Amino acid sequence: MPELPEVETIAADLRPQLSGHRIERVESLFPRMVRHPDAELFKAGLRERRIEAISRRGKYLLFHLDSQELFVVHLGMTGQLRVTAPDAPLETHTHLVLRLDDGRQLRYRDVRRFGRLLFGVEEELLRERRLPRLGPEPIDPNFTGDDLYRKLRGRRAPLKALLLDQAVVAGVGNIYADESLYRARIRPDRPAGRLSRKSARRLREALHDSLQLGIANRGSSVDDYRDGFGERGRQQEELLVYGRGGQPCPSCGRPLAVVRLAGRTTVFCRHCQR
DNA sequence: TTAAATTCCTGTAAGC
DNA sequence: TGCTTACAGGAATTTA
Numbered sequence: 337m338p339e340l341p342e343v344e345t346i347a348a349d350l351r352p353q354l355s356g357h358r359i360e361r362v363e364s365l366f367p368r369m370v371r372h373p374d375a376e377l378f379k380a381g382l383r384e385r386r387i388e389a390i391s392r393r394g395k396y397l398l399f400h401l402d403s404q405e406l407f408v409v410h411l412g413m414t415g416q417l418r419v420t421a422p423d424a425p426l427e428t429h430t431h432l433v434l435r436l437d438d439g440r441q442l443r444y445r446d447v448r449r450f451g452r453l454l455f456g457v458e459e460e461l462l463r464e465r466r467l468p469r470l471g472p473e474p475i476d477p478n479f480t481g482d483d484l485y486r487k488l489r490g491r492r493a494p495l496k497a498l499l500l501d502q503a504v505v506a507g508v509g510n511i512y513a514d515e516s517l518y519r520a521r522i523r524p525d526r527p528a529g530r531l532s533r534k535s536a537r538r539l540r541e542a543l544h545d546s547l548q549l550g551i552a553n554r555g556s557s558v559d560d561y562r563d564g565f566g567e568r569g570r571q572q573e574e575l576l577v578y579g580r581g582g583q584p585c586p587s588c589g590r591p592l593a594v595v596r597l598a599g600r601t602t603v604f605c606r607h608c609q610r
Numbered sequence: 611t612t613a614a615a616t617t618c619c620t621g622t623a624a625g626c
Numbered sequence: 627t628g629c630t631t632a633c634a635g636g637a638a639t640t641t642a
Contacts, residue, residue, distance in 0.1 A: 451636095
């Protein structure tokens with residue numbers, strides 16, 4: 337599913353394909369995917385706007401329009417964005433089609449419909465709580481282990497739960513949470529507030545490394561994630577623990593444990609992670 | 611304020 | 627083969 341590395345890859349792929357192009361028409365829409373404003377205002381807001389830039393914040397894709405407004409996409413679990421020729425067959429579960437000034441189309445497809453689409457001025461979306469306030473970017477060089485330590489201090493929830501909390505750090509999901517905790521050799525069920533400063537620094541490095549590796553490998557296609565060209569990523573082949581419950585730990589060879597934590601399947605090594 | 615549970619949604623796979 | 631059921635999970639919402 338799309339987490340920080342996947343969304344980063346998609347943003348980088350779409351940038352050269354879409355920057356400078358104008359949205360001529362919003363051709364079809366599954367209205368319930370739109371979270372703000374209502375579907376008609378959403379359509380009207382995108383129409384005739386030029387896409388000036390594309391960026392990422394957490395797991396959100398931000399299309400910066402020439403009106404100084406944003407077209408915001410969260411891919412949920414199965415969301416996909418595709419740039420297609422005008423006559424490309426419409427895939428099932430396509431919920432939005434934007435026709436561009438050169439005839440190509442930007443299509444949003446989402447089997448499980450957990451994704452969300454928004455439109456508006458960034459400050460307003462934040463102020464009106466249409467977009468959540470997100471924690472720091474874990475790959476930002478200015479984000480330090482001490483910052484993470486301060487974020488976790490006093491919290492009693494398991495570490496895994498807080499890594500998934502977008503207000504603590506932005507962009508981490510189930511895959512990279514498990515990978516990071518394994519790399520840092522820390523148990524996912526440790527109460528977050530009991531982490532030492534030293535361990536927090538190790539965790540920050542592990543987060544940085546696993547996310548950067550994910551970006552370098554163009555994301556993890558464990559489910560139906562596809563990049564901005566419709567291609568699979570390679571990171572799923574490099575994952576150390578995610579999806580490998582019961583298989584040997586890459587480090588000690590003992591079988592990897594599977595538990596349920598924060599409502600999520602969690603894989604870790606009872607021997608290597610303390 | 612925090613933490614845990616519930617909800618949304620459909621494809622896939624397991625079980626009978 | 628065909629049916630039912632469990633499961634996958636991001637995050638908003640609800641409950642405690």
